[in-house]
Amino acid sequence: MTALDPAHPAHANGRHKPSVLPFGPVAADLDATDRVFASTLASYKTPIGGLVQHLKHYRGKRLRPTLLLLVARACGTVTPAHHTLGAVVEMIHTATLVHDDVLDEADTRRHVRTVNVEWGNKAAILFGDLLFTHAFHLSSTVDVRACQLIGEATNRVCAGELKQVSERGNLHLSEADYFQIIDGKTAALTEVSARMGALYAGAGDEVAEQLAAYGRNLGLAFQIADDLLDLVGSEQTAGKTLGTDLEQQKLTLPVIHALAKLSPAEANRLRDKLRTGDAGHRAHVASALAETGSFDYARRRADEFTRNARSALTCLPASECRTILEQLTEWSARREK
Amino acid sequence: MTALDPAHPAHANGRHKPSVLPFGPVAADLDATDRVFASTLASYKTPIGGLVQHLKHYRGKRLRPTLLLLVARACGTVTPAHHTLGAVVEMIHTATLVHDDVLDEADTRRHVRTVNVEWGNKAAILFGDLLFTHAFHLSSTVDVRACQLIGEATNRVCAGELKQVSERGNLHLSEADYFQIIDGKTAALTEVSARMGALYAGAGDEVAEQLAAYGRNLGLAFQIADDLLDLVGSEQTAGKTLGTDLEQQKLTLPVIHALAKLSPAEANRLRDKLRTGDAGHRAHVASALAETGSFDYARRRADEFTRNARSALTCLPASECRTILEQLTEWSARREK
Numbered sequence: 001m002t003a004l005d006p007a008h009p010a011h012a013n014g015r016h017k018p019s020v021l022p023f024g025p026v027a028a029d030l031d032a033t034d035r036v037f038a039s040t041l042a043s044y045k046t047p048i049g050g051l052v053q054h055l056k057h058y059r060g061k062r063l064r065p066t067l068l069l070l071v072a073r074a075c076g077t078v079t080p081a082h083h084t085l086g087a088v089v090e091m092i093h094t095a096t097l098v099h100d101d102v103l104d105e106a107d108t109r110r111h112v113r114t115v116n117v118e119w120g121n122k123a124a125i126l127f128g129d130l131l132f133t134h135a136f137h138l139s140s141t142v143d144v145r146a147c148q149l150i151g152e153a154t155n156r157v158c159a160g161e162l163k164q165v166s167e168r169g170n171l172h173l174s175e176a177d178y179f180q181i182i183d184g185k186t187a188a189l190t191e192v193s194a195r196m197g198a199l200y201a202g203a204g205d206e207v208a209e210q211l212a213a214y215g216r217n218l219g220l221a222f223q224i225a226d227d228l229l230d231l232v233g234s235e236q237t238a239g240k241t242l243g244t245d246l247e248q249q250k251l252t253l254p255v256i257h258a259l260a261k262l263s264p265a266e267a268n269r270l271r272d273k274l275r276t277g278d279a280g281h282r283a284h285v286a287s288a289l290a291e292t293g294s295f296d297y298a299r300r301r302a303d304e305f306t307r308n309a310r311s312a313l314t315c316l317p318a319s320e321c322r323t324i325l326e327q328l329t330e331w332s333a334r335r336e337k
Numbered sequence: 338m339t340a341l342d343p344a345h346p347a348h349a350n351g352r353h354k355p356s357v358l359p360f361g362p363v364a365a366d367l368d369a370t371d372r373v374f375a376s377t378l379a380s381y382k383t384p385i386g387g388l389v390q391h392l393k394h395y396r397g398k399r400l401r402p403t404l405l406l407l408v409a410r411a412c413g414t415v416t417p418a419h420h421t422l423g424a425v426v427e428m429i430h431t432a433t434l435v436h437d438d439v440l441d442e443a444d445t446r447r448h449v450r451t452v453n454v455e456w457g458n459k460a461a462i463l464f465g466d467l468l469f470t471h472a473f474h475l476s477s478t479v480d481v482r483a484c485q486l487i488g489e490a491t492n493r494v495c496a497g498e499l500k501q502v503s504e505r506g507n508l509h510l511s512e513a514d515y516f517q518i519i520d521g522k523t524a525a526l527t528e529v530s531a532r533m534g535a536l537y538a539g540a541g542d543e544v545a546e547q548l549a550a551y552g553r554n555l556g557l558a559f560q561i562a563d564d565l566l567d568l569v570g571s572e573q574t575a576g577k578t579l580g581t582d583l584e585q586q587k588l589t590l591p592v593i594h595a596l597a598k599l600s601p602a603e604a605n606r607l608r609d610k611l612r613t614g615d616a617g618h619r620a621h622v623a624s625a626l627a628e629t630g631s632f633d634y635a636r637r638r639a640d641e642f643t644r645n646a647r648s649a650l651t652c653l654p655a656s657e658c659r660t661i662l663e664q665l666t667e668w669s670a671r672r673e674k
Contacts (some may be wrong), residue, residue, distance in 0.1 A: 047503035048496060099466065103459045122440045122502045125462055129436065130495035132466065136473040137488025144481040151474025158467035159385060165459045166384035 023062075025320055026069035029078045033065045033086035040087065040134055051119060051127045057112040058097060064089040064193045067218070067328070071197030071211050074321035081142050081200045088139045088146075089193045092154060095131035096161070098124055103165070104244075146196065153192035160184015164250065171271040173251040175260070179220075182227075187219030194218075210315040214325070217309035222332040224302040227252035228295065246274060246285065253301060254294035255285075261292040302333040360399075362657055363406035366415045370402045370423035377424065377471055388456060388464045394449040395434060401426040401530040404555070404665070408534030408548050411658035418479050418537045425476045425483075426530045429491060432468035433498070435461055440502070441581075483533065490529035497521015501587065508608040510588040512597070516557075519564075524556030531555075547652040551662070554646035559669040561639040564589035565632065583611060583622070590638060591631035592622075598629040639670040 023030055041052045065086030072078045100106070101114040102124045108114060116124035132154070139146045164181045167173050194215025198208040230243040231254055245252050251259075255274070259267045270288050273281035289295060306329045316322045360367055378389045402423030409415045437443070438451040439461045445451060453461035469491070476483045501518045504510050531552025535545040567580040568591055582589050588596075592611070596604045607625050610618035626632060643666045653659045 044496070048499055051499075095466075099462055102462060119503070123499060125436055125439060126495055126499040126502055128466075129469065130492065130499055132469055133488060133491035133495050136484070137492055140481055140484035140488045144477055144484065147473070147477035147481065147484040151470060151477045154470035155467070155474055158463055158470050159381070162385055162388075162460060162463040162467055165463055166456070 023066045023070070023324075025324070026066065026073055026078065029069045029073075029083060030062060030065060030086070032080075032083040033062075033069070033090065034059075036083050036087035036138070037090055040091070040138055048127075048130075051115060051123065054112075054115060054118065055094060057110055058094060060110065062086075062090055064093055064189055067190060067215060067325075068193040068197040070321045070325055070328075071194045071215075072201040074316050074319055074325060075198045075203040075207065075211070076201035079200060081146075082197065084138060084142055085146060085196050085200065088135045088150060089189060089196075091131050091135035091138065092150070092157070093189060095128045095135065096157065098128040098131065100161075102128070142200075145199070149192050149196060153188045156184040156188035158184075160186075160188065167251075169249045171249065171251065171259075171274055173256060175253070175256050178251065178253055178256055182220060182223040183216070186223040186226075187216045190219030190222070191216035207315050210312045214309045214312040217305040217312065218329055218332050221302045221305035221309065221329065224253055224298055224305070225333050228254065228298050228302070231255075231289070231295075249274065253298040254289050257297045258289050258292040258294040261294070262288065299333075306330070306333040360403045360407065360661075362661070363403065363410055363415065366406045366410075366420060367399060367402060367423070369417075369420040370399075370406070370427065371396075373420050373424035373475070374427055377428070377475055385464075385467075388452060388460065391449075391452060391455065392431060394447055395431060397447070399423075399427055401430055401526055404527060404552060404662075405530040405534040407658045407662055407665075408531045408552075409538040411653050411656055411662060412535045412540040412544065412548070413538035416537060418483075419534065421475060421479055422483060422533050422537065425472045425487060426526060426533075428468050428472040428475065429487070429494070430526060432465045432472065433494065435465040435468065437498075439465075479537075482536070486529050486533060486536075490525045493521040493525035495521075497523075497525065504588075506586045508586065508588065508596075508611055510593060512590070512593050515588065515590055515593055519557060519560040520553070523560040523563075524553045527556030527559070528553035544652050547649045551646045551649040554642040554649065555666055555669050558639045558642035558646065558666065561590055561635055561642070562670050565591065565635050565639070568592075568626070568632075586611065590635040591626050594634045595626050595629040595631040598631070599625065636670075643667070643670040 041055075044052050068086050068089060069078055069082060072082045097109070098115050101109060102116045102121050105116075106114050107117045114124070115127055119127070136147070136150065139150045160181050160183065163177070164185060167177060167181070191212050192215070195208055195212035198211040203211070227245060230245045231252065232243075246255070259270060262270060266288075270285065273284050309329045309332075310326055313322055313325055378392075381389050405423050405426060406415055406419055409419045434446070435452050438446060439453045439458050442453075443451050444454045451461070452464055456464075473484070473487065476487045497518050497520065500514070501522060504514060504518070528549050529552070532545055532549035535548040540548070564582060567582045568589065569580075583592070596607060599607060603625075607622065610621050646666045646669075647663055650659055650662055
């Protein structure tokens with residue numbers, strides 16, 4: 001959905017290699033989470049078993065379970081409930097990836113063919129549904145609070161995605177609407193991952209609320225950085241690429257900022273260029289974004305969320321895991337791929 | 338998904354008119370269920386609010402909540418938990434309808450344009466997802482048992498649908514595979530509706546198990562009848578229509594039976610006709626089905642499930658609702674539209 005886990009060759013064959021995500025202290029717990037994920041779907045035979053097997057190629061950095069486990073460790077002890085809930089958030093994320101590939105008509109993910117290309121759109125839609133229902137069923141093996149939290153978070157994820165699709169082509173999208181979209185599609189799941197990590201390690205309500213804020217701000221910073229990465233080609237290559245978001249007329253923060261900064265006439269001229277989307281207009285879009293300081297503006301906003309995330313961590317005692325959670329905020333907002 | 342609620346002009350405009358489903362004693366409870374359904378989605382504004390509003394056109398007989406409420410009344414008292422769970426099963430059913438219309442590229446449902454035609458496939462996929470997540474969230478407002486039951490049932494629904502799509506074009510589909518498909522895509526949700534109706538009315542485990550068997554058998558009878566209706570044109574009109582299932586190379590019980598009854602050579606000839614699917618071959622298919630007694634065979638199997646369903650009801654004391662549940666089995670297996 002959000003390319004929150006950019007493709008990394010080390011994972012292309014599903015083997016366990018070091019990741020840029022520093023998950024050292026929870027590596028064994030992450031393995032336990034993987035086992036819950038796999039065993040949940042292990043009983044499916046052909047033809048569904050083939051789709052399940054294919055998922056091993058989709059495995060990325062597992063940011064959400066890593067976040068959940070690091071927070072748990074920073075707050076107290078990692079429990080079997082955390083392993084289950086780690087599998088739940090990863091399964092929901094995977095379900096959204098499978099559906100996103102249908103939405104985007106994507107043909108490859110992590111160097112292998114997507115479910116929609118290999119088995120068709122129909123199977124991909126139903127397989128995404130099946131992953132959603134298994135994630136919900138799995139959360140019901142923990143307790144009703146987990147079901148409520150997962151239910152609320154996934155409502156927000158789907159509403160954010162649906163709003164994004166519905167607003168595609170709206171070249172007057174407001175900044176508030178943009179934040180509503182990314183708050184749902186990305187931050188809801190990082191927020192609930194951090195919240196559950198804390199709650200199921202026995203953290204009190206106030207600490208859990210702080211860690212939820214950490215997860216939410218991390219997600220927002222991550223998504224702004226992701227949207228910047230999508231555009232950055234147009235900045236560095238003087239308009240040779242415009243990014244897939246703009247090709248799909250999906251406005252992101254820098255473009256919304258530029259449209260607000262320009263005079264009404266200039267903004268409308270930029271909208272005309274965005275509407276046609278052909279390569280000849282890309283230099284115009286890129287220079288409008290640079291001239292209005294819109295890349296810098298978006299970076300500043302991402303940094304703001306990064307700072308909020310770090311400041312939420314001050315409720316925790318110093319520990320190796322807290323330090324990693326701090327580093328994670330830098331990594332989120334300043335990725336280069 | 339299963340056309341379990343065939344279009345009925347009385348419902349096309351969303352107004353409350355008598356249905357062929359005899360739900361009299363639970364009419365007020367069904368209204369309460371409708372209110373839970375509506376209020377769950379009421380807070381969405383444009384653009385999502387527009388999709389939510391569109392759902393009023395999709396309202397059919399509400400077989401699943403009706404079943405849940407009739408069972409509850411037959412076992413004891415209808416409670417607010419039943420109203421919530423009635424909304425849950427209807428919302429899951431609606432989610433599958435929205436996705437089914439994408440899968441089938443359907444352009445109308447109940448005389449209005451489908452979500453996929455009106456808002457596009459992308460919005461329809463995400464809106465279906467949103468309905469699923471809201472249904473799960475709603476079940477978490479009841480208790481963890483409801484989440485477990487709904488989780489298990491929806492796993493079966495999606496696996497059944499996915500198996501059906503994956504087996505499309507398999508002209509050697511076995512009867513066992515056919516029953517596995519309809520057990521998931523149709524019977525899992527009628528089973529859990531009846532089970533929850535009983536459990537939340539305070540029924541003991543044994544009675545709840547009997548009523549679950551009632552719901553499951555009712556669903557199986559219903560789906561066989563539905564599949565027969567899809568084919569019946571080819572019987573009555575000497576091959577003028579072949580039914581959408583066969584157009585999609587989706588084998589159903591009568592065809593599976595005919596292929597098993599014919600000699601290997603004749604069966605392969607029939608498979609060749611099914612493969613091409615053109616109108617000139619429909620008379621051949623229709624007569625093969627009639628000659629092998631395959632329509633009668635499917636009707637006998639549906640009647641068998643109907644009898645099982647009725648016999649499961651004997652655990653209940655005589656009551657108006659029990660009588661209606663008995664009548665429902667006749668209605669399920671012998672519908673003419």
